[in-house]
Amino acid sequence: MNDRDINLEEKKRGRPAIGRGEQINVMVRPEITQAIDAAAAAQTDQPARSEMVRRIIREWLVERGYLPE
Template sequence: MKAARKNGTKKQRGRPATGQGVQIGTRWPERTVAAIDAWAGAQDDEPARSEAIRRLVEIGLGKSVPAKVTSSAEASSERAREMAGNTIDKLKDTKASPDDQVSRKRRLVKGPEEFQNIRRDRPNRK
């Protein structure tokens, strides 16, 4: 019969430690949790509650906010705006004054007043 050996380490129960920071467990009022969830839902990438709390703490401490993830739709709409501006610049009336040229370009980019309230990418004007 073999003699039992002890290696000096006992296997621990549960998940192994990750070693990635300090875990802080606190209780939050329901109104605060609802406000955090509403803030997270308003973000473009809709972070989880823990990530939203980390971002809000960084904002509160005055650190820079991590850049938001831009979707391909946002990038393509920005590119479309840029291309439209370049095309308008090529077709501008050179005889008009610079102020008139800027005013005309702004009107073309914003669109007719009838359609300004319908646009989804801009909040309704009051």
């Protein structure tokens, strides 16, 4: 058996996909970053900062009727 006969799966590099979406970059003041981190730490699953920001935005949009539940 030579190297061409071996079927190896290629490892995917980078961040795991969250589905299709648009990247939005924002700068926030340190106190906002600290508040986001504190909110994430209070969650049982302790999401990453980016996931916590997605949750906060989604919750805000749902509460105001801009996004269906």
